[in-house]
Amino acid sequence: MWPDMRFCELLGLDHPVIQAPMAGTSGPALAAAVSNAGGLGSLGCATLPPQRLRDEMRALAERTNRPVNLNFFCHAEPKMDADRHAALMDALAPHYAASGVAPPEGAPSAPFAPFGAAHLDYLLEQPPAVASFHFGLPDAAAIAALKGRGCRILSSATTVAEARWLAERGADAIIAQGWEAGGHRGVFLDPAHDAQIGLFALLPQVVDAVDVPVIAAGGVADGRGIAAAFALGAAGVQIGTAFLTAPEATPKPHHANAARAGTDDSTRISSAVSGRPARAHRTPWLDAMARVEPAPFPLMYHYTAPLQAADADRHHFSLYGQTAALAPEGPAEVRFRLLIEDAARAMT
Numbered sequence: 380m381w382p383d384m385r386f387c388e389l390l391g392l393d394h395p396v397i398q399a400p401m402a403g404t405s406g407p408a409l410a411a412a413v414s415n416a417g418g419l420g421s422l423g424c425a426t427l428p429p430q431r432l433r434d435e436m437r438a439l440a441e442r443t444n445r446p447v448n449l450n451f452f453c454h455a456e457p458k459m460d461a462d463r464h465a466a467l468m469d470a471l472a473p474h475y476a477a478s479g480v481a482p483p484e485g486a487p488s489a490p491f492a493p494f495g496a497a498h499l500d501y502l503l504e505q506p507p508a509v510a511s512f513h514f515g516l517p518d519a520a521a522i523a524a525l526k527g528r529g530c531r532i533l534s535s536a537t538t539v540a541e542a543r544w545l546a547e548r549g550a551d552a553i554i555a556q557g558w559e560a561g562g563h564r565g566v567f568l569d570p571a572h573d574a575q576i577g578l579f580a581l582l583p584q585v586v587d588a589v590d591v592p593v594i595a596a597g598g599v600a601d602g603r604g605i606a607a608a609f610a611l612g613a614a615g616v617q618i619g620t621a622f623l624t625a626p627e628a629t630p631k632p633h634h635a636n637a638a639r640a641g642t643d644d645s646t647r648i649s650s651a652v653s654g655r656p657a658r659a660h661r662t663p664w665l666d667a668m669a670r671v672e673p674a675p676f677p678l679m680y681h682y683t684a685p686l687q688a689a690d691a692d693r694h695h696f697s698l699y700g701q702t703a704a705l706a707p708e709g710p711a712e713v714r715f716r717l718l719i720e721d722a723a724r725a726m727t
């Protein structure tokens with residue numbers, strides 16, 4: 380049924396559909412359900428401390444022996460100077476006061492590290508079918524070591540230049556991530572001048588620019604979207620928002636509520652939550668923060684964590700995409716099956 384089987388053949392999948400890695404919300408139960416249904420389930424590992432990573436890998440291995448994807452972030456180590464810290468504390472003071480929380484104390488520290496030696500050791504011990512990355516790739520030695528153990532390498536591109544960069548460094552498939560996508564944008568070559576390209580424009584140009592299979596991500600949530608992606612040259616799709624509200628996913632309650640009520644226009648791209656652009660539920664707080672320079676990713680969490688903990692319903696801090704209203708109902712396996720059946724109808 381699939382017009383392009385390259386991605387299925389690369390990994391031995393029945394269907395070229397990836398459940399997107401979603402750090403903090405896509406754990407072993409969700410990933411295993413999708414992999415067991417014939418797609419590629421993904422663990423969002425980027426924010427896990429190393430010991431938790433090992434536990435989640437074990438829990439996933441107990442649930443499935445099908446191909447799985449483990450996903451990490453490749454951001455630069457953040458640096459923050461005292462002036463920027465002081466300006467941010469001033470800008471946020473009214474928000475802490477309005478929420479009745481004490482401002483965070485001390486120098487900001489990152490809540491998690493970029494992909495590094497500890498992560499690599501775990502992956503080499505127990506290599507998954509796919510190691511995928513957001514915000515670029517790890518260094519050439521890490522890529523070579525992972526490939527030497529049979530891992531396929533994936534990463535997201537938001538421009539043609541990023542896709543070429545990834546292909547030149549050994550990516551086995553490239554995720555073309557449109558502006559529609561929920562969660563963090565994978566933009567990494569020039570985030571300060573984000574071109575904000577939508578999937579319909581980006582996908583065919585990435586397909587023309589690289590030889591490896593291209594996976595479409597951003598705003599794909601039903602059979603029509605899947606069929607459109609294949610018509611534009613995709614060899615697979617990566618879907619996040621449509622799985623975010625499945626019972627196996629683990630978003631916080633306010634996050635799940637926001638995504639369930641989400642409509643086409645209820646999100647905005649903002650760096651206010653984490654320090655990097657991400658598509659999140661729009662709130663007055665997000666609008667107010669458009670005028671404030673955030674701390675570099677992921678140090679911004681140091682400043683937003685007290686607000687998030689104290690006032691989740693008002694501030695939301697909920698990442699999801701523009702297709703929440705299209706998401707199918709039911710457990711992940713049912714959603715997956717509905718997507719495949721719907722795609723089959725749309726492609727005939």
Ligand SMILES: Cc1cc2nc3c(=O)[nH]c(=O)nc-3n(C[C@H](O)[C@H](O)[C@H](O)COP(=O)(O)O)c2cc1C
Nearest residue numbers: 399400401402513560561562597598618619620700
């Ligand atoms: C809640 C949420 C968290 C996400 N976290 C990650 C992540 O940890 N790593 C990653 O590569 N992509 C992440 N993404 C982006 C997805 O990989 C994908 O690009 C996006 O979900 C596709 O768009 P859609 O949400 O419209 O389906 C996240 C998306 C969402 C909705």
